[in-house]
Amino acid sequence: MGFIKTLSRFLTIAAIYSVLTACSSGPTIEPDLPEQEYFDKGQEALDNSLPSTAVEHFKNLETRYPFGDYVIRARLDLIYAQHEAGDYIAAHAAADRFIKNYPDNNALDYAYYMRALSTYRGAETFSGRYLNQNPAERDASEFNKAFNEFADFLARFPSSEFAPDAKARMIHLRNMVAEHELNIAHYYFARKAPLSALRRGQEVVQHYPSTPSVEEAIAVTIQAYMDLELYDNAQTNLAVLKTNFPDSQYLDQDGKFIPFELPKEADPDTLYWVSLGLIN
Template identity: 75%
Template sequence: MGFNKTLSRILTIAGFYTALTACSANQPTVEPDLPEKEYFRLAQEALDNNLPTTAAEQLKELETRYPFGEYSVPARLDLIYAQFEAGNFAAAHATADRFIKNYPDNHAIDYAYYMRGLSTYKGAETFLARYLDLNPAERDTTEFDKAFSEFADFLRRYPNSEFAPDAKTRMVYLRNMIAEHEVSIAHYYFKRKAPMSALRRGQEVVQSYPSTPAVEEALAVTIQAYMDLGLYDEAKQNLSVLANSFPNSEYLTKDKKFIPFKLPREADPDTLYWVSLGLIE
Protein backbone atom coordinates (compact mmCIF):
# COMPACT_ATOMS: atom_id res chain seq x y z
CA MET A 1 0.00 0.00 0.00
CA GLY A 2 2.82 2.45 0.88
CA PHE A 3 4.60 1.67 -2.40
CA ASN A 4 1.43 2.40 -4.39
CA LYS A 5 0.96 5.79 -2.67
CA THR A 6 4.58 6.75 -3.35
CA LEU A 7 4.30 5.70 -7.00
CA SER A 8 1.07 7.69 -7.40
CA ARG A 9 2.71 10.81 -5.94
CA ILE A 10 5.72 10.47 -8.28
CA LEU A 11 3.44 10.12 -11.29
CA THR A 12 1.44 13.19 -10.23
CA ILE A 13 4.58 15.34 -9.88
CA ALA A 14 5.91 14.04 -13.20
CA GLY A 15 2.60 14.90 -14.87
CA PHE A 16 2.72 18.43 -13.43
CA TYR A 17 6.21 19.09 -14.78
CA THR A 18 5.26 17.60 -18.15
CA ALA A 19 2.30 19.98 -18.37
CA LEU A 20 4.44 22.93 -17.26
CA THR A 21 7.05 22.11 -19.90
CA ALA A 22 4.37 21.86 -22.55
CA CYS A 23 2.97 25.27 -21.56
CA SER A 24 6.42 26.80 -21.72
CA ALA A 25 6.99 25.28 -25.13
CA ASN A 26 3.73 26.80 -26.37
CA GLN A 27 4.63 30.35 -25.26
CA PRO A 28 5.62 32.57 -28.20
CA THR A 29 9.20 33.74 -28.27
CA VAL A 30 10.16 37.25 -29.29
CA GLU A 31 11.94 36.95 -32.61
CA PRO A 32 13.46 39.94 -34.40
CA ASP A 33 11.22 40.90 -37.30
CA LEU A 34 13.54 43.64 -38.54
CA PRO A 35 17.21 44.41 -38.15
CA GLU A 36 18.00 46.64 -35.19
CA LYS A 37 19.14 49.45 -37.45
CA GLU A 38 15.80 49.41 -39.29
CA TYR A 39 13.79 49.85 -36.08
CA PHE A 40 15.97 52.82 -35.22
CA ARG A 41 15.62 54.29 -38.72
CA LEU A 42 11.82 53.96 -38.63
CA ALA A 43 11.74 55.70 -35.24
CA GLN A 44 13.85 58.59 -36.54
CA GLU A 45 11.63 58.89 -39.57
CA ALA A 46 8.53 59.02 -37.35
CA LEU A 47 10.10 61.74 -35.22
CA ASP A 48 10.99 63.74 -38.31
CA ASN A 49 7.36 63.48 -39.44
CA ASN A 50 6.06 64.59 -36.03
CA LEU A 51 4.69 61.16 -35.15
CA PRO A 52 6.09 60.68 -31.62
CA THR A 53 3.68 57.91 -30.65
CA THR A 54 4.75 55.84 -33.67
CA ALA A 55 8.38 56.59 -32.88
CA ALA A 56 7.93 55.45 -29.29
CA GLU A 57 6.41 52.16 -30.47
CA GLN A 58 9.37 51.48 -32.76
CA LEU A 59 11.87 52.37 -30.06
CA LYS A 60 10.16 50.10 -27.53
CA GLU A 61 10.24 47.27 -30.07
CA LEU A 62 13.94 47.85 -30.55
CA GLU A 63 14.49 47.88 -26.79
CA THR A 64 12.57 44.63 -26.38
CA ARG A 65 14.16 42.74 -29.27
CA TYR A 66 17.71 44.11 -29.02
CA PRO A 67 18.17 45.03 -25.33
CA PHE A 68 21.98 45.04 -25.64
CA GLY A 69 22.30 46.03 -29.26
CA GLU A 70 24.30 48.74 -30.93
CA TYR A 71 21.40 51.20 -30.85
CA SER A 72 19.95 50.31 -27.46
CA VAL A 73 21.40 53.34 -25.60
CA PRO A 74 20.53 56.05 -28.17
CA ALA A 75 17.14 54.39 -28.58
CA ARG A 76 16.43 54.81 -24.87
CA LEU A 77 17.38 58.48 -25.06
CA ASP A 78 15.13 58.98 -28.07
CA LEU A 79 12.35 57.13 -26.26
CA ILE A 80 12.38 59.75 -23.51
CA TYR A 81 11.90 62.46 -26.11
CA ALA A 82 9.27 60.55 -28.10
CA GLN A 83 7.16 59.82 -25.02
CA PHE A 84 7.46 63.44 -23.91
CA GLU A 85 6.42 64.77 -27.32
CA ALA A 86 3.49 62.35 -27.34
CA GLY A 87 2.26 63.89 -24.08
CA ASN A 88 2.95 60.74 -22.10
CA PHE A 89 4.85 62.60 -19.40
CA ALA A 90 4.67 59.86 -16.76
CA ALA A 91 6.23 57.36 -19.17
CA ALA A 92 8.91 59.87 -20.21
CA HIS A 93 9.76 60.46 -16.55
CA ALA A 94 10.00 56.73 -15.86
CA THR A 95 12.21 56.17 -18.92
CA ALA A 96 14.50 59.04 -17.94
CA ASP A 97 14.71 57.69 -14.39
CA ARG A 98 15.70 54.25 -15.68
CA PHE A 99 18.32 55.75 -17.94
CA ILE A 100 19.83 57.68 -15.01
CA LYS A 101 20.07 54.49 -12.95
CA ASN A 102 21.38 52.28 -15.76
CA TYR A 103 23.79 54.68 -17.50
CA PRO A 104 25.12 57.09 -14.86
CA ASP A 105 28.33 57.72 -16.85
CA ASN A 106 26.74 58.24 -20.25
CA HIS A 107 27.77 61.42 -22.09
CA ALA A 108 24.09 62.46 -22.35
CA ILE A 109 23.21 61.86 -18.71
CA ASP A 110 22.57 65.58 -18.19
CA TYR A 111 19.81 65.37 -20.81
CA ALA A 112 18.15 62.53 -18.90
CA TYR A 113 18.19 64.54 -15.66
CA TYR A 114 16.80 67.58 -17.45
CA MET A 115 14.02 65.61 -19.16
CA ARG A 116 13.08 63.95 -15.90
CA GLY A 117 12.39 67.36 -14.35
CA LEU A 118 10.72 68.68 -17.50
CA SER A 119 8.38 65.68 -17.65
CA THR A 120 7.24 66.27 -14.08
CA TYR A 121 6.82 69.98 -14.82
CA LYS A 122 4.72 69.46 -17.97
CA GLY A 123 2.64 66.74 -16.35
CA ALA A 124 1.79 68.99 -13.41
CA GLU A 125 1.06 71.92 -15.72
CA THR A 126 -1.34 69.80 -17.75
CA PHE A 127 -3.08 68.54 -14.62
CA LEU A 128 -3.48 72.05 -13.19
CA ALA A 129 -4.96 73.39 -16.42
CA ARG A 130 -7.54 70.63 -16.27
CA TYR A 131 -8.73 71.60 -12.80
CA LEU A 132 -8.56 75.39 -12.77
CA ASP A 133 -12.12 75.58 -11.45
CA LEU A 134 -11.15 73.98 -8.14
CA ASN A 135 -11.00 76.02 -4.94
CA PRO A 136 -7.40 77.19 -4.43
CA ALA A 137 -7.05 75.07 -1.28
CA GLU A 138 -7.97 71.97 -3.28
CA ARG A 139 -5.29 72.42 -5.93
CA ASP A 140 -2.24 70.28 -5.35
CA THR A 141 1.19 71.73 -6.15
CA THR A 142 3.10 68.66 -4.99
CA GLU A 143 4.22 67.85 -8.53
CA PHE A 144 5.44 71.42 -9.05
CA ASP A 145 7.50 71.09 -5.87
CA LYS A 146 8.85 67.81 -7.22
CA ALA A 147 9.72 69.41 -10.57
CA PHE A 148 11.52 72.23 -8.76
CA SER A 149 13.56 69.70 -6.76
CA GLU A 150 14.42 67.68 -9.86
CA PHE A 151 15.56 70.77 -11.76
CA ALA A 152 17.60 71.82 -8.72
CA ASP A 153 19.22 68.36 -8.64
CA PHE A 154 20.00 68.64 -12.34
CA LEU A 155 21.58 72.11 -11.96
CA ARG A 156 23.62 71.01 -8.95
CA ARG A 157 25.10 68.15 -10.98
CA TYR A 158 25.42 69.84 -14.35
CA PRO A 159 25.51 73.64 -13.93
CA ASN A 160 27.18 74.09 -17.31
CA SER A 161 24.81 71.89 -19.29
CA GLU A 162 23.27 73.38 -22.42
CA PHE A 163 19.89 72.73 -20.79
CA ALA A 164 20.78 74.65 -17.61
CA PRO A 165 19.43 78.06 -18.71
CA ASP A 166 16.01 76.64 -19.50
CA ALA A 167 15.91 74.76 -16.20
CA LYS A 168 16.76 77.96 -14.30
CA THR A 169 14.00 79.87 -16.07
CA ARG A 170 11.46 77.20 -15.26
CA MET A 171 12.54 77.13 -11.62
CA VAL A 172 11.92 80.88 -11.36
CA TYR A 173 8.48 80.37 -12.85
CA LEU A 174 7.77 77.49 -10.47
CA ARG A 175 8.76 79.52 -7.42
CA ASN A 176 6.56 82.40 -8.51
CA MET A 177 3.62 80.15 -9.22
CA ILE A 178 3.89 78.24 -5.94
CA ALA A 179 4.08 81.54 -4.03
CA GLU A 180 1.02 82.88 -5.87
CA HIS A 181 -0.77 79.65 -5.05
CA GLU A 182 -0.05 80.11 -1.35
CA VAL A 183 -1.46 83.65 -1.47
CA SER A 184 -4.59 82.48 -3.29
CA ILE A 185 -5.16 79.91 -0.55
CA ALA A 186 -4.77 82.68 2.05
CA HIS A 187 -7.59 84.62 0.40
CA TYR A 188 -9.67 81.46 0.38
CA TYR A 189 -9.15 81.14 4.14
CA PHE A 190 -10.15 84.77 4.67
CA LYS A 191 -13.45 83.97 3.00
CA ARG A 192 -13.79 80.99 5.32
CA LYS A 193 -13.13 83.28 8.31
CA ALA A 194 -9.94 81.41 9.17
CA PRO A 195 -7.35 84.19 9.63
CA MET A 196 -4.85 81.95 11.41
CA SER A 197 -4.69 79.64 8.40
CA ALA A 198 -4.39 82.65 6.11
CA LEU A 199 -1.56 83.99 8.26
CA ARG A 200 0.41 80.75 7.95
CA ARG A 201 0.15 80.92 4.15
CA GLY A 202 1.31 84.53 4.06
CA GLN A 203 4.22 83.78 6.37
CA GLU A 204 5.23 80.81 4.24
CA VAL A 205 5.58 83.04 1.19
CA VAL A 206 7.49 85.76 3.06
CA GLN A 207 9.90 83.25 4.61
CA SER A 208 10.32 80.71 1.82
CA TYR A 209 9.81 82.77 -1.34
CA PRO A 210 11.12 86.27 -0.46
CA SER A 211 12.30 87.05 -4.00
CA THR A 212 8.97 86.36 -5.71
CA PRO A 213 6.50 89.03 -6.84
CA ALA A 214 3.89 87.50 -4.52
CA VAL A 215 5.76 88.58 -1.38
CA GLU A 216 4.17 92.06 -1.49
CA GLU A 217 0.67 90.60 -1.35
CA ALA A 218 1.83 88.02 1.20
CA LEU A 219 2.89 90.82 3.54
CA ALA A 220 -0.54 92.38 3.10
CA VAL A 221 -2.05 89.00 3.93
CA THR A 222 -0.11 88.84 7.21
CA ILE A 223 -1.20 92.38 8.15
CA GLN A 224 -4.83 91.57 7.42
CA ALA A 225 -4.62 88.29 9.34
CA TYR A 226 -2.98 89.88 12.39
CA MET A 227 -5.65 92.56 12.42
CA ASP A 228 -8.42 89.99 12.19
CA LEU A 229 -6.81 88.14 15.10
CA GLY A 230 -6.49 91.32 17.15
CA LEU A 231 -2.69 91.13 17.15
CA TYR A 232 -2.14 94.79 16.37
CA ASP A 233 1.53 95.08 17.36
CA GLU A 234 2.43 92.30 14.93
CA ALA A 235 0.27 93.95 12.27
CA LYS A 236 2.15 97.24 12.74
CA GLN A 237 5.50 95.49 12.45
CA ASN A 238 4.54 93.87 9.17
CA LEU A 239 3.03 97.12 7.93
CA SER A 240 6.41 98.74 8.50
CA VAL A 241 8.10 96.01 6.47
CA LEU A 242 5.56 96.43 3.66
CA ALA A 243 5.95 100.22 3.60
CA ASN A 244 9.75 100.03 3.58
CA SER A 245 9.97 97.25 1.01
CA PHE A 246 7.13 98.38 -1.25
CA PRO A 247 6.56 102.13 -0.67
CA ASN A 248 4.22 102.32 -3.68
CA SER A 249 2.26 99.21 -2.77
CA GLU A 250 -1.34 99.02 -3.89
CA TYR A 251 -2.18 97.92 -0.34
CA LEU A 252 -1.13 101.29 1.09
CA THR A 253 -2.64 104.75 0.98
CA LYS A 254 -0.45 107.75 0.14
CA ASP A 255 0.26 108.30 3.82
CA LYS A 256 1.24 104.62 4.28
CA LYS A 257 -1.96 103.40 5.93
CA PHE A 258 -3.06 99.87 5.19
CA ILE A 259 -6.01 99.23 2.86
CA PRO A 260 -7.79 96.08 4.07
CA PHE A 261 -8.84 93.40 1.61
CA LYS A 262 -12.42 93.76 2.80
CA LEU A 263 -12.80 97.26 1.36
CA PRO A 264 -12.43 98.56 -2.20
CA ARG A 265 -9.14 100.29 -3.02
CA GLU A 266 -10.90 103.63 -3.59
CA ALA A 267 -12.57 103.60 -0.15
CA ASP A 268 -11.81 106.50 2.19
CA PRO A 269 -9.50 105.14 4.92
CA ASP A 270 -11.29 107.40 7.44
CA THR A 271 -14.35 105.20 7.08
CA LEU A 272 -12.62 101.96 7.99
CA TYR A 273 -13.78 100.11 11.04
CA TRP A 274 -10.33 99.46 12.56
CA VAL A 275 -10.17 103.11 13.62
CA SER A 276 -8.11 102.56 16.73
CA LEU A 277 -5.20 100.71 15.20
CA GLY A 278 -3.08 103.51 13.83
CA LEU A 279 -2.58 101.24 10.83
CA ILE A 280 -5.55 102.75 9.05
CA GLU A 281 -7.49 105.84 9.88
Protein backbone atom coordinates in the same frame (compact mmCIF):
# COMPACT_ATOMS: atom_id res chain seq x y z
CA MET B 1 -3.92 0.86 -17.52
CA GLY B 2 -6.18 0.90 -20.57
CA PHE B 3 -7.92 4.04 -19.34
CA ILE B 4 -4.58 5.82 -18.80
CA LYS B 5 -3.37 4.91 -22.29
CA THR B 6 -6.63 6.11 -23.81
CA LEU B 7 -6.46 9.39 -21.87
CA SER B 8 -2.81 9.93 -22.86
CA ARG B 9 -3.63 9.33 -26.50
CA PHE B 10 -6.56 11.74 -26.32
CA LEU B 11 -4.43 14.49 -24.78
CA THR B 12 -1.74 13.99 -27.41
CA ILE B 13 -4.26 14.29 -30.23
CA ALA B 14 -5.81 17.37 -28.59
CA ALA B 15 -2.42 19.02 -28.28
CA ILE B 16 -1.59 18.36 -31.93
CA TYR B 17 -4.98 19.70 -32.97
CA SER B 18 -4.44 22.87 -30.95
CA VAL B 19 -1.08 23.48 -32.62
CA LEU B 20 -2.52 22.94 -36.08
CA THR B 21 -5.46 25.21 -35.33
CA ALA B 22 -3.17 27.96 -34.04
CA CYS B 23 -1.01 27.68 -37.14
CA SER B 24 -3.96 27.93 -39.48
CA SER B 25 -6.06 30.62 -37.79
CA GLY B 26 -3.69 32.61 -35.50
CA PRO B 27 -2.08 35.94 -36.44
CA THR B 28 1.08 35.79 -38.49
CA ILE B 29 4.13 36.95 -36.56
CA GLU B 30 6.32 39.10 -38.76
CA PRO B 31 10.05 38.47 -38.55
CA ASP B 32 12.15 40.97 -36.62
CA LEU B 33 13.60 43.89 -38.51
CA PRO B 34 17.30 44.69 -38.34
CA GLU B 35 18.14 46.82 -35.31
CA GLN B 36 19.11 49.88 -37.35
CA GLU B 37 15.83 49.74 -39.24
CA TYR B 38 13.85 50.01 -36.02
CA PHE B 39 16.01 52.94 -35.02
CA ASP B 40 15.70 54.66 -38.39
CA LYS B 41 11.93 54.19 -38.39
CA GLY B 42 11.75 55.75 -34.94
CA GLN B 43 13.81 58.73 -36.08
CA GLU B 44 11.68 59.13 -39.19
CA ALA B 45 8.53 59.12 -37.06
CA LEU B 46 9.94 61.86 -34.85
CA ASP B 47 10.90 63.91 -37.91
CA ASN B 48 7.31 63.58 -39.13
CA SER B 49 5.86 64.61 -35.75
CA LEU B 50 4.54 61.12 -35.02
CA PRO B 51 5.89 60.57 -31.48
CA SER B 52 3.52 57.70 -30.62
CA THR B 53 4.75 55.79 -33.68
CA ALA B 54 8.33 56.55 -32.68
CA VAL B 55 7.65 55.17 -29.19
CA GLU B 56 6.49 51.90 -30.74
CA HIS B 57 9.63 51.54 -32.89
CA PHE B 58 12.01 52.38 -30.05
CA LYS B 59 10.24 49.95 -27.73
CA ASN B 60 10.48 47.22 -30.37
CA LEU B 61 14.20 47.87 -30.71
CA GLU B 62 14.65 47.83 -26.94
CA THR B 63 12.76 44.54 -26.62
CA ARG B 64 14.41 42.73 -29.52
CA TYR B 65 17.94 44.11 -29.18
CA PRO B 66 18.46 44.81 -25.45
CA PHE B 67 22.25 44.69 -25.92
CA GLY B 68 22.38 46.11 -29.44
CA ASP B 69 24.47 48.93 -30.82
CA TYR B 70 21.52 51.35 -30.97
CA VAL B 71 19.75 50.53 -27.71
CA ILE B 72 21.25 53.35 -25.63
CA ARG B 73 20.42 55.97 -28.25
CA ALA B 74 16.96 54.44 -28.64
CA ARG B 75 16.32 54.65 -24.90
CA LEU B 76 17.27 58.32 -24.91
CA ASP B 77 15.01 58.99 -27.88
CA LEU B 78 12.25 57.01 -26.21
CA ILE B 79 12.23 59.54 -23.35
CA TYR B 80 11.80 62.37 -25.82
CA ALA B 81 9.18 60.53 -27.89
CA GLN B 82 7.06 59.73 -24.84
CA HIS B 83 7.34 63.32 -23.68
CA GLU B 84 6.27 64.61 -27.09
CA ALA B 85 3.38 62.12 -27.13
CA GLY B 86 2.14 63.62 -23.85
CA ASP B 87 2.82 60.49 -21.82
CA TYR B 88 4.73 62.32 -19.12
CA ILE B 89 4.54 59.55 -16.56
CA ALA B 90 6.15 57.10 -18.99
CA ALA B 91 8.77 59.68 -20.00
CA HIS B 92 9.66 60.26 -16.34
CA ALA B 93 9.95 56.52 -15.73
CA ALA B 94 12.11 56.05 -18.83
CA ALA B 95 14.40 58.88 -17.73
CA ASP B 96 14.66 57.32 -14.28
CA ARG B 97 15.64 53.96 -15.79
CA PHE B 98 18.26 55.58 -17.98
CA ILE B 99 19.79 57.37 -14.99
CA LYS B 100 20.01 54.13 -13.03
CA ASN B 101 21.28 52.00 -15.93
CA TYR B 102 23.81 54.44 -17.43
CA PRO B 103 25.26 56.54 -14.59
CA ASP B 104 28.38 57.37 -16.61
CA ASN B 105 26.75 58.15 -19.95
CA ASN B 106 27.64 61.43 -21.64
CA ALA B 107 23.95 62.24 -22.07
CA LEU B 108 23.12 61.80 -18.39
CA ASP B 109 22.41 65.52 -18.01
CA TYR B 110 19.72 65.21 -20.68
CA ALA B 111 18.06 62.35 -18.77
CA TYR B 112 18.00 64.37 -15.53
CA TYR B 113 16.64 67.40 -17.37
CA MET B 114 13.92 65.42 -19.13
CA ARG B 115 12.91 63.77 -15.88
CA ALA B 116 12.25 67.15 -14.30
CA LEU B 117 10.61 68.52 -17.43
CA SER B 118 8.24 65.54 -17.57
CA THR B 119 7.13 66.19 -13.99
CA TYR B 120 6.66 69.87 -14.81
CA ARG B 121 4.65 69.19 -17.97
CA GLY B 122 2.52 66.60 -16.24
CA ALA B 123 1.63 69.01 -13.43
CA GLU B 124 0.95 71.77 -15.93
CA THR B 125 -1.33 69.54 -17.99
CA PHE B 126 -3.27 68.40 -14.94
CA SER B 127 -3.82 71.97 -13.80
CA GLY B 128 -4.82 73.06 -17.28
CA ARG B 129 -7.79 70.71 -17.26
CA TYR B 130 -9.58 73.18 -15.03
CA LEU B 131 -10.79 75.87 -17.40
CA ASN B 132 -10.47 79.50 -16.37
CA GLN B 133 -8.42 78.59 -13.33
CA ASN B 134 -4.87 79.61 -12.63
CA PRO B 135 -2.66 76.54 -12.09
CA ALA B 136 -1.59 78.06 -8.79
CA GLU B 137 -5.11 77.40 -7.53
CA ARG B 138 -4.58 73.66 -7.83
CA ASP B 139 -2.48 71.19 -5.87
CA ALA B 140 1.13 72.41 -5.92
CA SER B 141 2.83 69.16 -4.88
CA GLU B 142 3.86 68.21 -8.42
CA PHE B 143 5.23 71.69 -9.04
CA ASN B 144 7.31 71.33 -5.90
CA LYS B 145 8.53 67.95 -7.13
CA ALA B 146 9.50 69.47 -10.49
CA PHE B 147 11.34 72.30 -8.73
CA ASN B 148 13.34 69.83 -6.66
CA GLU B 149 14.18 67.73 -9.72
CA PHE B 150 15.37 70.78 -11.65
CA ALA B 151 17.44 71.77 -8.60
CA ASP B 152 18.96 68.29 -8.52
CA PHE B 153 19.78 68.56 -12.21
CA LEU B 154 21.46 71.96 -11.80
CA ALA B 155 23.47 70.79 -8.81
CA ARG B 156 24.87 67.92 -10.88
CA PHE B 157 25.24 69.68 -14.22
CA PRO B 158 25.56 73.45 -13.71
CA SER B 159 27.26 73.88 -17.11
CA SER B 160 24.80 71.78 -19.10
CA GLU B 161 23.30 73.28 -22.23
CA PHE B 162 19.90 72.70 -20.58
CA ALA B 163 20.83 74.64 -17.43
CA PRO B 164 19.50 78.07 -18.56
CA ASP B 165 16.08 76.62 -19.35
CA ALA B 166 16.01 74.75 -16.04
CA LYS B 167 16.83 77.94 -14.13
CA ALA B 168 14.07 79.85 -15.90
CA ARG B 169 11.56 77.12 -15.12
CA MET B 170 12.61 77.09 -11.47
CA ILE B 171 11.92 80.82 -11.21
CA HIS B 172 8.50 80.28 -12.75
CA LEU B 173 7.80 77.38 -10.40
CA ARG B 174 8.76 79.43 -7.32
CA ASN B 175 6.36 82.14 -8.43
CA MET B 176 3.61 79.59 -8.95
CA VAL B 177 4.07 77.99 -5.55
CA ALA B 178 4.15 81.39 -3.82
CA GLU B 179 0.95 82.41 -5.57
CA HIS B 180 -0.58 79.11 -4.55
CA GLU B 181 0.20 79.85 -0.90
CA LEU B 182 -1.56 83.20 -1.15
CA ASN B 183 -4.63 81.63 -2.77
CA ILE B 184 -4.85 79.34 0.23
CA ALA B 185 -4.44 82.32 2.58
CA HIS B 186 -7.45 84.03 0.99
CA TYR B 187 -9.35 80.78 1.27
CA TYR B 188 -8.71 80.82 5.02
CA PHE B 189 -9.68 84.48 5.30
CA ALA B 190 -13.03 83.71 3.72
CA ARG B 191 -13.55 80.98 6.31
CA LYS B 192 -12.64 83.14 9.29
CA ALA B 193 -9.34 81.37 9.94
CA PRO B 194 -6.85 84.26 10.14
CA LEU B 195 -4.21 82.24 11.98
CA SER B 196 -4.01 79.76 9.09
CA ALA B 197 -3.92 82.66 6.63
CA LEU B 198 -1.10 84.24 8.63
CA ARG B 199 1.00 81.10 8.35
CA ARG B 200 0.60 81.06 4.58
CA GLY B 201 1.64 84.70 4.30
CA GLN B 202 4.67 84.08 6.52
CA GLU B 203 5.61 81.07 4.40
CA VAL B 204 5.87 83.27 1.31
CA VAL B 205 7.78 86.04 3.09
CA GLN B 206 10.29 83.62 4.60
CA HIS B 207 10.79 81.13 1.77
CA TYR B 208 9.88 83.03 -1.40
CA PRO B 209 11.12 86.59 -0.75
CA SER B 210 12.24 87.15 -4.34
CA THR B 211 8.86 86.38 -5.91
CA PRO B 212 6.31 88.98 -7.05
CA SER B 213 3.94 87.62 -4.38
CA VAL B 214 5.92 88.92 -1.41
CA GLU B 215 4.16 92.31 -1.38
CA GLU B 216 0.77 90.67 -1.11
CA ALA B 217 2.15 88.19 1.43
CA ILE B 218 3.12 91.05 3.77
CA ALA B 219 -0.36 92.48 3.34
CA VAL B 220 -1.79 89.08 4.25
CA THR B 221 0.17 89.08 7.51
CA ILE B 222 -1.05 92.58 8.33
CA GLN B 223 -4.67 91.65 7.73
CA ALA B 224 -4.28 88.42 9.69
CA TYR B 225 -2.76 90.19 12.69
CA MET B 226 -5.58 92.72 12.64
CA ASP B 227 -8.17 89.94 12.56
CA LEU B 228 -6.38 88.34 15.50
CA GLU B 229 -6.31 91.73 17.28
CA LEU B 230 -2.53 91.62 17.49
CA TYR B 231 -2.17 95.27 16.57
CA ASP B 232 1.49 95.69 17.53
CA ASN B 233 2.44 92.89 15.15
CA ALA B 234 0.27 94.45 12.50
CA GLN B 235 2.00 97.80 13.02
CA THR B 236 5.43 96.16 12.65
CA ASN B 237 4.49 94.46 9.41
CA LEU B 238 2.91 97.63 8.10
CA ALA B 239 6.25 99.37 8.58
CA VAL B 240 7.91 96.59 6.59
CA LEU B 241 5.38 97.04 3.78
CA LYS B 242 5.92 100.81 3.69
CA THR B 243 9.70 100.43 3.63
CA ASN B 244 9.87 97.84 0.90
CA PHE B 245 6.82 98.83 -1.15
CA PRO B 246 6.13 102.54 -0.56
CA ASP B 247 3.77 102.60 -3.58
CA SER B 248 2.01 99.39 -2.59
CA GLN B 249 -1.53 98.83 -3.81
CA TYR B 250 -2.35 97.93 -0.21
CA LEU B 251 -1.57 101.47 1.01
CA ASP B 252 -3.72 104.53 0.49
CA GLN B 253 -2.35 108.00 -0.22
CA ASP B 254 -1.79 108.61 3.47
CA GLY B 255 0.18 105.41 3.89
CA LYS B 256 -2.64 103.64 5.72
CA PHE B 257 -3.39 99.99 5.10
CA ILE B 258 -6.25 99.10 2.77
CA PRO B 259 -7.98 96.04 4.22
CA PHE B 260 -8.90 93.03 2.12
CA GLU B 261 -12.50 92.47 1.18
CA LEU B 262 -14.33 89.25 1.80
CA PRO B 263 -15.61 87.32 -1.22
CA LYS B 264 -19.26 88.05 -1.95
CA GLU B 265 -20.36 84.61 -0.81
CA ALA B 266 -18.76 84.99 2.61
CA ASP B 267 -20.58 86.54 5.53
CA PRO B 268 -18.81 89.63 6.85
CA ASP B 269 -17.31 89.33 10.28
CA THR B 270 -16.81 92.32 12.58
CA LEU B 271 -13.16 91.53 13.22
CA TYR B 272 -12.49 91.05 9.52
CA TRP B 273 -13.39 94.63 8.69
CA VAL B 274 -11.06 96.09 11.28
CA SER B 275 -8.33 97.90 9.35
CA LEU B 276 -5.16 99.75 10.08
CA GLY B 277 -6.82 103.06 9.30
CA LEU B 278 -6.05 104.34 12.78
CA ILE B 279 -2.42 103.30 12.61
CA ASN B 280 0.02 105.73 10.98
